[in-house]
Amino acid sequence: WVNRDVGDEETNPVPSFVNDTTIGQSGAPITKVVFFRNRLGLLSGESVVMSRTNNYFDFFAATAQTISDSDPIDAKVSSTYPSILYDAIETVQGLMLFSNNQQFILITDNTDVFSPVTVSIKSVGSYRYNEKVRPVHMGQTIGFLNNAGYRTRFFELVPSRDYDYQAIETSKPVDQLIPANVDLIAESKDDNMLALAVREAEDRAVWVYRFFNEGEKRVQSAWFQWELSGSLLYHCIMQDVYYTVCEVP
DSSP, rough: OOOOSSOOTTTTTTTTTTTTTGGGGGGOEEEEEETTTEEEEEEEEEEEOOBTTTTTTSSSSSSSSSTTTTEEEEEEOOOOOOOEEEEEOOOOOEEEEEEOOOOOEEEESSOOSSSTTTTTEEEEEEEOOOSSOOEESSSSSSSEOOOOOSSOEEEEEEOOOOOOEEEEEGGGGGGSSSTTTOOOOETTTTEEEEEEEEETTOOOEEEEEEEETTEEEEEEEEEEEOOSSEEEEEEEEETTEEEEEEEEO
C-alpha cells in the first residue's frame, strides 16, 4: 500500500490488519479480499478494512485534521463471542459478512454517502456457517452452508427491512443425505441451479438444486443427484454449461 504522508500513529494509524511489533500492534491474518462501493475491502479477524474511494492501495487518511467521505474505513463487528470474519458478499442492502456462527451486514445510514462517519455494522443472524465454502447469490436471497451436526445443511438468508433476517433451510427435504464435509460449490443465477459436492469423494456424487422464482415467490424447486465418472476435483457453471474436473482411475 502507499506510504502515510500525514499524521502519526495516533492521528493517522496504520490499518488494523498490519502486524507490527514496533508499534505494539498484532494484526490478524487477512481472510478475504472484496470490492464494495469503489473500495478495496480486507477482512481481518473481527475487522473490515476498506481503502480510500477509487484508490485501492491507500489505507491512510489524506489529512489528520478532519475526516472526509473518501477516507479509509476500519470497522469492527460487535458480538458477545468471538466472530472471526471469513467471507463477504455484496447485496442490495449492503455488504453481508460471515463468521463461524453469526452474520452481519455493513451498511450506511446515508444511502448517498458511504464514509467512515456513516458506516455501521448490524447483526442479522446467528447461524452456523461453513467457512470452507463461499456464500452464493440466489436471486433475492443469500445462500450458505451450515456444517453443524452430522450432515450439511443449505440455508438461505431472506432480507428484512429491520435487518432481522430469517434463514430458510432449503436442504430440508434431503438434509439426511448430503454429507457433512461438502467443500465444493457451483452456482448459476441465470440457470437457477446450485451444485454441491465433496472433493475426491469415493461415491463421486454431486447434489444439484434447481429452482424457479416468480417475482419474490419460489414456485418450484427440486433436489437430485448425479454420479460422475471419476473423483471430482473441481466444478463450475459457465454460460449455461456445467463443467467438472475429475480424476479417472
